[in-house]
Amino acid sequence: MSIVVMKFGGTSVADADKIRAAARRAVRTQKKGHQVVMVVSAMGKTTDALVDLAEQVMRGKPAPKREMDQLLSTGEQVTISLMAMAMEEMGASAISLTAGQIGMVTDEAHTKARIKSIAAGRIREQLDEGRIVIVAGFQGVTAGGAVTTLGRGGSNVTLVAIAAALKADLCENYTDVDGVYTTDPRIVPNARKISIISYDEMLELASLGASVLHNRAVEFAKKYDVPVHVRSSLNNRKGTMIVAETESMERIAVSGVALKEEVARVSLSKVPDRPGIAARIFHTIATHDIVVDDIIQTVSEDGTAVVSFTVDPGELSEAKAVCNGLAAALKCDVRYEDHLAKVSAVGVGMRVHTGVAEKMFAALAKAKVNIENITTSEIRISCLIDRTQGKKALRAVHDAFELGAKKTKSKTARKAAKK
Numbered sequence: 205m206s207i208v209v210m211k212f213g214g215t216s217v218a219d220a221d222k223i224r225a226a227a228r229r230a231v232r233t234q235k236k237g238h239q240v241v242m243v244v245s246a247m248g249k250t251t252d253a254l255v256d257l258a259e260q261v262m263r264g265k266p267a268p269k270r271e272m273d274q275l276l277s278t279g280e281q282v283t284i285s286l287m288a289m290a291m292e293e294m295g296a297s298a299i300s301l302t303a304g305q306i307g308m309v310t311d312e313a314h315t316k317a318r319i320k321s322i323a324a325g326r327i328r329e330q331l332d333e334g335r336i337v338i339v340a341g342f343q344g345v346t347a348g349g350a351v352t353t354l355g356r357g358g359s360n361v362t363l364v365a366i367a368a369a370l371k372a373d374l375c376e377n378y379t380d381v382d383g384v385y386t387t388d389p390r391i392v393p394n395a396r397k398i399s400i401i402s403y404d405e406m407l408e409l410a411s412l413g414a415s416v417l418h419n420r421a422v423e424f425a426k427k428y429d430v431p432v433h434v435r436s437s438l439n440n441r442k443g444t445m446i447v448a449e450t451e452s453m454e455r456i457a458v459s460g461v462a463l464k465e466e467v468a469r470v471s472l473s474k475v476p477d478r479p480g481i482a483a484r485i486f487h488t489i490a491t492h493d494i495v496v497d498d499i500i501q502t503v504s505e506d507g508t509a510v511v512s513f514t515v516d517p518g519e520l521s522e523a524k525a526v527c528n529g530l531a532a533a534l535k536c537d538v539r540y541e542d543h544l545a546k547v548s549a550v551g552v553g554m555r556v557h558t559g560v561a562e563k564m565f566a567a568l569a570k571a572k573v574n575i576e577n578i579t580t581s582e583i584r585i586s587c588l589i590d591r592t593q594g595k596k597a598l599r600a601v602h603d604a605f606e607l608g609a610k611k612t613k614s615k616t617a618r619k620a621a622k623k
Contacts (some may be wrong), residue, residue: 206373207331208233211243211341211363211528215380216437217283218248226378226437227290230336234296238373239251241366243341244287245359246279254279268313273343273353276484277302278303280340280359287338298336301326303343303362310344310352317344317352318420319361322369339366345568356416360506368428375425375432377417382436383443384416386408386460386607387405388588391595394608401441402449405459408584411497422446447550457557458549458605463598465589467497467544468520469577470527471512474536477503485511485530492526494519498546498579498586512577514588517542547596548586549601561585567604573597 210233212226216480225240245251254275258267275317284300292300307323317405330337344352354361361378367375382397384406389395392402401409403426410419415488416434425432425446435443453459475481482501489496497514516522520542531538547568556562570574573596577588589597602608 205237205239207241207370208238208374209241209243209363209367209370209372210376211359212245212378212437213359213380214245214248214250216378217287220286222437223247223283224290227287227294227296228394229378229437231291231294231296234336240332240380241327241370242287242336242338242373243359243363243366244280244283244338245341246276247283247286247355249512250279251276251336273314273317273351276353277340277343277351278341284338287492291338292337296336297334298338298573299330300338301330302340304345304349304351306339306366308344308362308365309347310354312346312348312350312352314352316493316495317346317354318363319344319354319424320533322365324366324369326448327366327370354420355418357415360418360421361424364424364430364432367430368424369431372430375430377432377434378437379416380437381416382439382441383434384391384446384460387462387598387602388414390426391463392602392608393600396607396609398444400445400447400453401459402447402453402552402581404449405453405550405552408548408581409460409462412462412546412548412550412584412586414460414462415445434505445484451492452523454556456551457553457560458550458551458622459553459608460550461598461601461605462548462550463594464546464548465594466517466542466591467514467546467586468523468540468542469493469512469544470520470523470535471541472527472531472534472538473510473539474508475534476536477507477509481509481534482511483533486532489523489526492522495524497565498577498588499545500577500579503579514544514546540571543591544588545591545597546586546588547594547597547601548584549605550584552583554583554585563604564601567600568597571596571600573600577610 288298288300310317341362385395407422432446499513573593575587
């Protein structure tokens with residue numbers, strides 16, 4: 205029998221009615237002759253409520269990361285139990301399992317752990333007994349048994365990791381949107397749904413602010429060649445397929461644009477320009493589990509360098525503590541900025557098309573958006589800009605590459621045109 209792994213996000217299981225709707229979809233899929241595994245997130249805003257409760261208890265002090273994982277993992281455990289109950293009420297056989305119960309082992313990086321292995325045997329046993337298996341997303345356990353979480357969007361990682369471990373025939377990510385769009389339709393109303401997109405393009409978009417699928421989930425999908433169908437939990441329409449790159453994808457220079465609305469930058473200046481200094485800086489940062497994004501280094505005529513990098517604003521306070529120590533040790537200056545955003549254009553067609561950068565920069569200039577930094581990859585161009593201009597910049601770049609849905613004429617307009 206073919207295996208289908210489906211995941212339902214928080215908004216898709218936000219209340220009892222939505223839980224029953226998701227359960228019905230899983231039961232229907234099983235009745236069609238498939239073995240079904242469902243991954244679920246915490247209901248609605250449960251995770252946010254738990255974070256808020258922790259902040260109240262800690263009265264402004266940082267909460268211990270181990271205890272935050274212990275707390276936040278409870279949200280998914282509520283959902284899996286209710287989902288199993290809903291399926292049993294419908295006459296289906298179902299079982300709920302935590303990540304620990306399926307042997308999903310992670311490293312020990314609390315609040316942003318990475319999956320090391322999954323013992324798929326427990327899931328297979330339950331599937332072979334005719335049950336729908338409901339797994340708690342977002343969580344794992346260390347080899348020593350401590351509960352961990354995979355960071356925001358971690359349920360997507362759970363989805364793809366389980367699909368890879370089971371060699372599933374179909375991997376479906378159900379959300380409150382119809383698929384992957386050329387940009388955020390809440391900011392750009394004429395954004396168009398993309399029917400098919402490559403792993404590399406999706407990885408870039410996810411890393412740059414597109415919230416439909418976590419970038420680590422896309423990494424898993426690419427590594428194990430797991431096609432992912434992103435679709436709406438509210439209807440049965442086809443969504444977006446995320447697959448390996450095909451030659452035809454290169455015909456389009458830019459597939460989508462993204463906006464990361466909040467970016468922080470750390471700049472170390474007057475850094476000694478000699479071998480090993482950059483390695484020392486980023487080794488120190490890495491030992492504190494701080495995730496670094498863009499890195500830019502420039503060398504001055506006086507034999508010193510400026511080393512700048514961006515981080516998520518949520519990690520800026522920790523970055524400050526680390527970089528203040530580095531600045532003292534290296535006898536250099538350090539500056540922190542948290543007023544930035546990043547707008548990016550992504551497309552595998554950039555490898556073979558010319559003029560992409562010129563068109564993007566011209567669009568930003570026309571919109572009177574100043575560029576503070578530029579970084580690129582083979583299929584991406586990103587610009588750091590002032591946060592207050594983020595949405596305007598996104599619209600300008602989206603329009604420049606004509607990514608919006610084409611307007612269709614009404615019947616009356618078409619008849620008038622014929623006359």
